[in-house]
Amino acid sequence: MEKAKELKEKLFKDKKNGWETLSDSEKQNVFNFSKEYIKFINEAKTERECVKKITEILEKNGFINIENKDSLKTGDKIYYINRYKNVYAAVIGSEDLKNGFNIIGAHIDSPRLDLKPNPLYESEELALLKTHYYGGIKKYQWVNIPLSMHGVIITKDNKKIEINIGESENDPVFTVADLLPHLASEQGKKKLNDAITGEDLNILVGSIPYDTDEDITEKVKLNILNILNKKYGIIERDFVSSEIEFVPAMKAKSLGFDESLVAGYGQDDRVCAYTSLTALLTVVNPKKTAICLLADKEEIGSMGNTGMSSRIFEYFLAQLLDKTVGNKPGLLDEALKSSKILSADVTAGYNPNFPSIYEKNNESYIGHGISVIKYTGSASKGGASDANAEFVGYIRNLFEKNNIAYQNSEMGKIGVGAGGTIAYILADKGSDVIDCGVPVISMHSPYEITSKFDIYNAYKAYEVFYKDE
Ligand code: MN
Ligand code: MN
Numbered sequence: 001m002e003k004a005k006e007l008k009e010k011l012f013k014d015k016k017n018g019w020e021t022l023s024d025s026e027k028q029n030v031f032n033f034s035k036e037y038i039k040f041i042n043e044a045k046t047e048r049e050c051v052k053k054i055t056e057i058l059e060k061n062g063f064i065n066i067e068n069k070d071s072l073k074t075g076d077k078i079y080y081i082n083r084y085k086n087v088y089a090a091v092i093g094s095e096d097l098k099n100g101f102n103i104i105g106a107h108i109d110s111p112r113l114d115l116k117p118n119p120l121y122e123s124e125e126l127a128l129l130k131t132h133y134y135g136g137i138k139k140y141q142w143v144n145i146p147l148s149m150h151g152v153i154i155t156k157d158n159k160k161i162e163i164n165i166g167e168s169e170n171d172p173v174f175t176v177a178d179l180l181p182h183l184a185s186e187q188g189k190k191k192l193n194d195a196i197t198g199e200d201l202n203i204l205v206g207s208i209p210y211d212t213d214e215d216i217t218e219k220v221k222l223n224i225l226n227i228l229n230k231k232y233g234i235i236e237r238d239f240v241s242s243e244i245e246f247v248p249a250m251k252a253k254s255l256g257f258d259e260s261l262v263a264g265y266g267q268d269d270r271v272c273a274y275t276s277l278t279a280l281l282t283v284v285n286p287k288k289t290a291i292c293l294l295a296d297k298e299e300i301g302s303m304g305n306t307g308m309s310s311r312i313f314e315y316f317l318a319q320l321l322d323k324t325v326g327n328k329p330g331l332l333d334e335a336l337k338s339s340k341i342l343s344a345d346v347t348a349g350y351n352p353n354f355p356s357i358y359e360k361n362n363e364s365y366i367g368h369g370i371s372v373i374k375y376t377g378s379a380s381k382g383g384a385s386d387a388n389a390e391f392v393g394y395i396r397n398l399f400e401k402n403n404i405a406y407q408n409s410e411m412g413k414i415g416v417g418a419g420g421t422i423a424y425i426l427a428d429k430g431s432d433v434i435d436c437g438v439p440v441i442s443m444h445s446p447y448e449i450t451s452k453f454d455i456y457n458a459y460k461a462y463e464v465f466y467k468d469e
Pocket of ligand 1: 107268269298345346
């Protein structure tokens with residue numbers, strides 16, 4: 001019998017709960033790391049706020065805007081900001097850049113409610129804002145939760161007004177009002193996805209009329225505009241040149257009696273953005289040039305000039321070549337062909353409330369470490385970039401050598417759904433790419449759940465990847 005036990009230990013792939021592998025001091029590191037992470041996601045709830053916060057962190061750690069550097073040498077730390085919504089940071093390595101970069105790419109946009117161009121209206125003496133949701137949301141989850149308002153408004157004289165209402169203790173919040181159950185028998189018969197429609201996601205923003213003048217209509221709307229005008233100097237037309245996002249106003253917090261989990265908005269994909277950024281801060285005089293890329297627009301298909309499909313990333317890499325070895329035709333393609341990339345994006349964590357959705361042998365489990373995903377895509381693997389076995393082998397050996405807790409998974413049973421990341425866009429450039437991120441329960445909801453153990457392992461995994469020679 002003893003022999004069978006030994007043989008099993010030798011041959012089976014173990015599925016250890018990560019917490020069981022930690023010493024008390026390691027556990028402390030895990031908890032301390034998440035404390036800072038929770039602070040970050042509470043302070044950075046939009047891609048613009050992320051870029052601002054990340055720039056602060058980078059500058060505090062000696063990174064310099066690449067536009068202020070004419071040439072770059074080994075050990076230099078630089079960053080580039082694209083239109084306030086997308087940022088790249090790099091530590092220059094000693095090896096010729098044409099031999100490739102070690103790149104980790106995450107995204108900093110998250111699902112939310114954006115305002116339509118003409119949002120403000122009044123109905124039966126209540127003022128509301130029309131929204132157009134951004135990213136894949138289950139709409140019924142976004143009613144009757146506190147929402148905060150974030151973003152920018154560009155005025156007639158090209159002034160940029162920055163707005164953040166609903167995060168401070170004394171700020172008001174906003175909400176989308178659902179129907180009371182007493183009157184919801186018809187709504188209750190509808191399919192879950194139809195019970196609240198996109199056009200139902202109207203945000204309640206006020207109820208006091210401007211004055212008692214009988215002849216004036218839409219007095220509540222007028223009062224709201226007057227308040228906004230007094231505070232920000234804006235008029236109704238200024239909404240057309242704005243990017244206003246309503247996001248959950250709830251604070252991210254530790255979850256559970258044991259405080260092992262993090263609950264909070266925007267963890268897809270700020271958990272990978274934060275861990276890949278903080279891992280880069282530990283890179284000193286590397287051999288390979290290490291790059292952290294944080295993209296916008298992933299949740300709506302990576303299009304646009306701040307999304308991964310944009311050529312701005314290549315522009316940035318060309319700048320690196322230019323300011324080190326001197327760029328020339330074909331050099332960027334050569335560097336990209338030789339680059340290794342982790343597409344750092346979250347995946348679905350097993351949710352015990354819905355066991356039938358999962359194929360239990362091939363799921364990501366909370367508390368089992370970072371998830372390595374060879375391919376995403378739909379039932380046929382359609383749309384997946386599908387990493388080569390050789391590259392998966394490289395990653396797996398790197399993680400094993402460095403005691404990184406990792407797991408390999410898909411996302412749900414074949415055909416139940418699909419998800420995608422920026423992996424295929426980067427693979428198109430000729431690099432080796434694999435998805436590698438933190439499992440999340442209730443992804444894309446206003447209150448997503450992750451494990452502090454997995455977050456810490458993502459940080460460690462990204463660190464060894466950047467530093468690998
Ligand atoms: Mn994502
Ligand atoms: Mn997502």
